[in-house]
Amino acid sequence: MYTQISKLSQYIGQEVTLKGWLNNKRSSGSIAFLELRDGSGFIQCVVSKKEVTEEIWSEVEKSTQESSVEITGIVSKHPKQVDLYELQAKSYKLIQLSIDYPIANKDHGPEFLMDNRHLWLRSKKQWAILRVRDVVITAINGYLHSQGFIKVDSPIFTPNACEGTTTLFAVPYFDEGSAYLSQSGQLYIEAAIASVGRCYDFGPVFRAEKSKTKRHLSEFWMMDAEGAFIEHEENLQIQEGLIKYIIKKTLENCQVELNILERNIEPLKKVLELPFIRLTYKEAIKKLTELGSDIKYGEDLGNDDEGLLTKDSAVPVFIEKWDKGIKPFYMKLDQEDPTRVLNDDLIAIEGAGEIIGGSQREDNFDLLLERIRHEGLSEKEYEWYTDLRKYGSVPHSGFGIGLERMVRWMTGVEHIRECIPFPRTINRLKP
């Protein structure tokens, strides 16, 4: 019976066939320990020379790391570890012999590993990260649907910028001149809420900013959510609910993976128990000044500032109601204090930095137009967007979460480039 490693608990004492790749091999001359991986998990297969034919034993002997193989044997519980199984091999087939696999089970430098990303993905740690990434994606989709959001999609080729052109990748586009790769689908899903009420997009976005930090990619996956009749307060509640749901699902479904990644899960468990902290931008600046930062009112928070604000915090911190001067034109002015907007950045703990940016959107036609003019943006280009404020405008809010930032936090890996299968950064386009 052909099955997968993840299903072996159903087959104790029975004969099964597994197909996969050799992760590792140790041999003592008369007994070989083969670590097999099949994508669903890892298992130790034991081949005893005296239990198999000479032909099979010689196949085992010549097998190397990453050879593709098929092993048939009896499933038993691992003698020492719970929830782990072993396969006592009876038969063995080498599908393809892997010769001189470049990534040995030893330390390699990051550049070498990145050059070999197509192979590096097979390593245990990268396998674990890919699986956590999948659980985070599934959790995001699940939570949003539970809150009445449906997935609509936004275009990747866009004619104009959401927030200026300096960080956009331009591409030639037929007779239209340049198109720009989207850096957020927000404006488009704002249009879709008047059709479906609550919706989101989830796909790759592109930023041409020359950031060389451990949390910036030039291509990353973003989920933008948007909802009609959602105001600032509810927007924050949805964001907090989403983050807690992602953590809960990651802890439930990724025990093996988090263990491989040596992730201390205590801080994540704690986040589930407490409400998130909220600071206004003004309060954040005051606190930062007290903590020794030289940040001035009206400036954006740097990486160090985000670290300072969250260093003693057990939960993520919302920084809300920023000065309107440093935020984009579409954010709604706060009626209580029109020098600021109804927005938030959510800063995660454990040095993970900003993971969400959100806001209530300006729904008043005249005010929106005034902001567009004030920022020197083209009224014509944004005509379709301002149209949305002409025909049944409603209060609405939304936010964007960076998938890889979230995966980086959940896995605890240091560099964001490991949180996407094939990273694109300022100095990496291959493989």
Ligand code: ATP
């Ligand atoms: P930062 O200040 O950290 O550069 P930002 O303010 O430009 O981020 P937004 O435009 O609000 O970010 O984007 C929403 C979310 O997308 C961020 O909170 C973050 O999770 C993610 N994000 C933004 N830029 C990047 C990037 N270059 N690489 C990976 N994720 C990113």
